[in-house]
Amino acid sequence: MQWKCVDATDYLGNRIGTKLIDVRSEREFAKGHIPGAINIPLLSDTDRHEIGIKYKQEGRNAAVLLGFERVGPEFHRLIHQVQQAAGSDEIYLYCWRGGMRSNIMAWMLSLAGMRVFLLQGGYKKFRNFLTSQFQRPKKLIVLGGKTGSGKTEVLVSLMRMGVQALDLEGLASHKGSAFGHLGMKAQPSQEQFENFIGFHLYDLNPHLPLLVENESRMIGHLYIPEPLFTAMRSADVIEIDVERSERIERLYSEYCGFPGDLLKENTLRVQKRLGPQNTRQAIDFLDSDNRSSWLDLMLQYYDKTYDHSRADRNPDTIKSISFSWAKKEDSIRLLYESLI
Numbered sequence: 334m335q336w337k338c339v340d341a342t343d344y345l346g347n348r349i350g351t352k353l354i355d356v357r358s359e360r361e362f363a364k365g366h367i368p369g370a371i372n373i374p375l376l377s378d379t380d381r382h383e384i385g386i387k388y389k390q391e392g393r394n395a396a397v398l399l400g401f402e403r404v405g406p407e408f409h410r411l412i413h414q415v416q417q418a419a420g421s422d423e424i425y426l427y428c429w430r431g432g433m434r435s436n437i438m439a440w441m442l443s444l445a446g447m448r449v450f451l452l453q454g455g456y457k458k459f460r461n462f463l464t465s466q467f468q469r470p471k472k473l474i475v476l477g478g479k480t481g482s483g484k485t486e487v488l489v490s491l492m493r494m495g496v497q498a499l500d501l502e503g504l505a506s507h508k509g510s511a512f513g514h515l516g517m518k519a520q521p522s523q524e525q526f527e528n529f530i531g532f533h534l535y536d537l538n539p540h541l542p543l544l545v546e547n548e549s550r551m552i553g554h555l556y557i558p559e560p561l562f563t564a565m566r567s568a569d570v571i572e573i574d575v576e577r578s579e580r581i582e583r584l585y586s587e588y589c590g591f592p593g594d595l596l597k598e599n600t601l602r603v604q605k606r607l608g609p610q611n612t613r614q615a616i617d618f619l620d621s622d623n624r625s626s627w628l629d630l631m632l633q634y635y636d637k638t639y640d641h642s643r644a645d646r647n648p649d650t651i652k653s654i655s656f657s658w659a660k661k662e663d664s665i666r667l668l669y670e671s672l673i
Contacts, residue, residue, distance in 0.1 A: 338450075356435055361429065365456075477651070478572055501548055526555045569652070606634070
């Protein structure tokens, strides 16, 4: 049985209920992969390294023979592993450029009776397709609001109501501030973050508004792709205006339960911007377990940062809406009506 080559749109149009196998090595997969793919390496990181050395020293033929020597005894295990992952007799797969590794796996699986679809150009071409989505026309609306306003929770609520939205902090696994990694899983690589964004943008209707939370250029150690960030900085802003007391209450619940040493460590990460006097005061508050005063001081800093960033925007593009978490349903509804 011969396998079939398909392009990115073919796969994306048929991905529901199908399984996608990435046959590259573990390290390649960790650096970046197509979202939703399962890693079943044809060659391990060690095998690839040793085959690469063989290629440099003795040429292509010797490297190919070593590759078959390593892979041949694993055919049965690989077929069984793919069949278990697929859950059916149909599978999509790819390697780096749609070359030898994916073709060997496709040949092997087709002999085992599976219907195989091979991504043309492999991961490299597919990634180019994903990053091209950053350039697609978008009717961006930025959701603004000071630290502690609950913008991400608002964004998720609006998504459940059918609003198109891009949750950058969710994709980045980081809440944006110097403390944004607390309680979150490890961030993906920059490459994978971009893959996630491109994948989500592909599914969106470009004729409908797209809501995205106001962010700095960096989210943790990741940066927002330039075309998207430029569009965000020039987009209209709907700003939720939440009372400071409500913001303090939300932030206290979210961050003040972490160990004091961890809070001190992350406070020191912004000491250059806080200034020596405020930094000393913040650390003293933590040392005396006065977390309310620590939070109040830190919020003063973040509010000034937000005001400074807000001042760089055209004021005519900013619409402020009063928002109360005590009246969440009414506030969400008012915000929803402003978007449709």
